[in-house]
Amino acid sequence: MTSDATLTTDGLPPEGRGRVLLIACGALAREIIAVRDGNGWDHLDLQCLPAIYHARPEKIVPAVRAAIEQHRADYDRIFVVYADCGTGGELATACNELGVEMIAGPHCYSFFEGNKAFNALDEVTSFYLTDFLVRQFDAFVWEPLGLSKHPQLRDMYFGNYEKLVYQGQTENPELIEKARECADRLGLKFEYRFTGYGDLTAALRSA
Amino acid sequence: MSDEEDDIILSELNDEDLVAQMFDDLYDGMKEEIEEGVNILIERGWAPYKVLTEALVGGMTIVGHDFRDGILFVPEVLLAANAMKGGMSILKPLLIATGAPRMGKMVIGTVKGDIHDIGKNLVAMMMEGAGFEVTDLGINNAVEAYIEAIEAEDADILGMSALLTTTMPYMKVVIDTMVEKGMRDDYIVLVGGAPLNEEFGKAIGADAYCRDAAVAVETAKALVARKHNQGASA
Ligand code: B12
Numbered sequence: 001m002t003s004d005a006t007l008t009t010d011g012l013p014p015e016g017r018g019r020v021l022l023i024a025c026g027a028l029a030r031e032i033i034a035v036r037d038g039n040g041w042d043h044l045d046l047q048c049l050p051a052i053y054h055a056r057p058e059k060i061v062p063a064v065r066a067a068i069e070q071h072r073a074d075y076d077r078i079f080v081v082y083a084d085c086g087t088g089g090e091l092a093t094a095c096n097e098l099g100v101e102m103i104a105g106p107h108c109y110s111f112f113e114g115n116k117a118f119n120a121l122d123e124v125t126s127f128y129l130t131d132f133l134v135r136q137f138d139a140f141v142w143e144p145l146g147l148s149k150h151p152q153l154r155d156m157y158f159g160n161y162e163k164l165v166y167q168g169q170t171e172n173p174e175l176i177e178k179a180r181e182c183a184d185r186l187g188l189k190f191e192y193r194f195t196g197y198g199d200l201t202a203a204l205r206s207a
Numbered sequence: 208m209s210d211e212e213d214d215i216i217l218s219e220l221n222d223e224d225l226v227a228q229m230f231d232d233l234y235d236g237m238k239e240e241i242e243e244g245v246n247i248l249i250e251r252g253w254a255p256y257k258v259l260t261e262a263l264v265g266g267m268t269i270v271g272h273d274f275r276d277g278i279l280f281v282p283e284v285l286l287a288a289n290a291m292k293g294g295m296s297i298l299k300p301l302l303i304a305t306g307a308p309r310m311g312k313m314v315i316g317t318v319k320g321d322i323h324d325i326g327k328n329l330v331a332m333m334m335e336g337a338g339f340e341v342t343d344l345g346i347n348n349a350v351e352a353y354i355e356a357i358e359a360e361d362a363d364i365l366g367m368s369a370l371l372t373t374t375m376p377y378m379k380v381v382i383d384t385m386v387e388k389g390m391r392d393d394y395i396v397l398v399g400g401a402p403l404n405e406e407f408g409k410a411i412g413a414d415a416y417c418r419d420a421a422v423a424v425e426t427a428k429a430l431v432a433r434k435h436n437q438g439a440s441a
Contacts, residue, residue: 056277057401057402058401084372086370086371086401086402087402088372088375088402088407089372089402090404106371106372106373107372110373124320124321124322124347125322144280144281144282145281145282146280146281146283146285149282150236150282150286153282153285153286156285156289156325157285160322160324160346160347161322
């Protein structure tokens with residue numbers, strides 16, 4: 001399996017197998033592969049874009065568009081495994097225009113919880129981490145927010161937050177421990193919630 | 208900081224070099240140096256409003272452009288804003304005492320469900336820098352909070368910020384409520400936040416979507432001037 005660091009900066013090229021290409025965020029690679037292989041859905045090939053686009057959502061739409069155009073001739077179908085992710089509806093518009101479907105929801109925290117359940121939560125002051133983000137906490141949270149060089153900024157970012165919620169896709173005591181440390185570093189209370197893959201499984205079944 | 212920079216003594220620079228150095232210090236988020244620079248210019252007899260616009264707003268405009276162009280990132284912007292805030296807190300009482308120009312009043316806040324506030328704070332600060340009186344409602348604001356504040360403050364402008372796709376539609380709830388209450392046309396409504404765009408601003412009935420703080424200031428000035436002209440001719 002490709003390393004998290006590579007998924008963050010480079011993504012993952014398609015293997016060139018299967019009839020359906022999934023174009024996904026690098027932060028979802030492990031989870032997609034787990035769901036696919038666990039269900040024996042061999043018709044699904046996977047390409048991931050650099051996960052770090054998370055912090056620059058304006059890069060997502062052009063990159064997804066380019067990937068679709070590059071690969072569409074080689075597959076029967078393409079399915080986009082990106083939620084809106086802060087594109088303000090523009091990713092959905094682009095997919096529509098290109099005749100491609102995508103997973104529903106505003107972001108991965110929502111579809112891992114299950115969009116319906118997430119909607120019903122009243123957790124405005126929670127900060128979420130997924131398995132990927134716990135493993136990549138420094139690369140996705142600590143460093144891009146400049147907290148190693150400027151620890152005094154922490155409370156300007158997180159002063160209005162109360163707790164860190166770790167949404168576990170897997171049950172992994174090591175990750176739970178690491179997530180607890182992340183909460184400490186951010187000065188937030190900690191909560192662990194096992195979500196599993198949420199709406200991702202159904203989305204991949206329909207892909 | 209490099210040794211070279213250590214050697215610079217702000218008080219020994221002439222006005223022009225000092226302002227240039229303050230641009231650099233603001234860019235580097237050096238709060239204490241900015242505070243020192245502000246104090247020096249005031250001692251040299253600069254009007255507080257001139258210090259604000261030429262040294263602080265001027266420097267922060269460069270930061271804003273480089274953020275827009277992807278040269279600076281969120282932490283640098285936050286540090287620069289923090290440094291500017293240091294300078295502003297010295298200037299604020301002086302501005303009031305010297306009767307600096309008043310451009311109008313703005314109420315600003317992040318919408319319900321959203322607690323992102325870096326961009327909103329930056330807009331609030333640049334609006335203050337441009338001579339607007341700003342009431343900042345903070346984060347997670349329900350429609351009632353906005354309505355109460357614009358009425359209580361007799362504001363000219365309502366500004367709403369949202370960074371989440373799930374919270375941006377709430378702006379329409381606020382505008383629709385203003386329409387229902389027959390008060391929509393009494394205010395200029397500006398909206399902003401990274402996931403928004405011009406089309407969204409139009410669709411929800413805002414007066415303008417503003418891409419960044421500099422655009423917010425220019426738009427606010429233009430719309431307030433228009434509002435006053437209309438008022439005069441009506
Ligand atoms: C920094 C950040 C955070 C910080 C916020 C700290 C704080 N105190 O604000 C932290 C890390 C805490 C955070 C938390 C979360 N975040 Co966040 N965050 C960002 C990030 C990286 C940058 C936002 C920012 O501050 N930019 C800097 C400022 C200067 O720019 P700006 O906000 O755009 O403001 C400018 C303009 O838009 C405009 N403007 C802004 N407001 C207004 C208002 C008016 C009136 C006007 C005229 C103009 C204007 O002028 C500003 C200055 O030039 C964005 C990604 C991105 N690049 O946008 C994600 C992003 C917005 N976050 C996101 C998410 C999902 C979250 C969380 C749910 C994540 C989590 N793990 O829990 C929580 C939110 C919880 C909540 N209830 O609000 C998503 C949104 C996805 C979506 N579908 O909507 C994004 C897009 C990242 C992503 N791709 O997933 N976040």
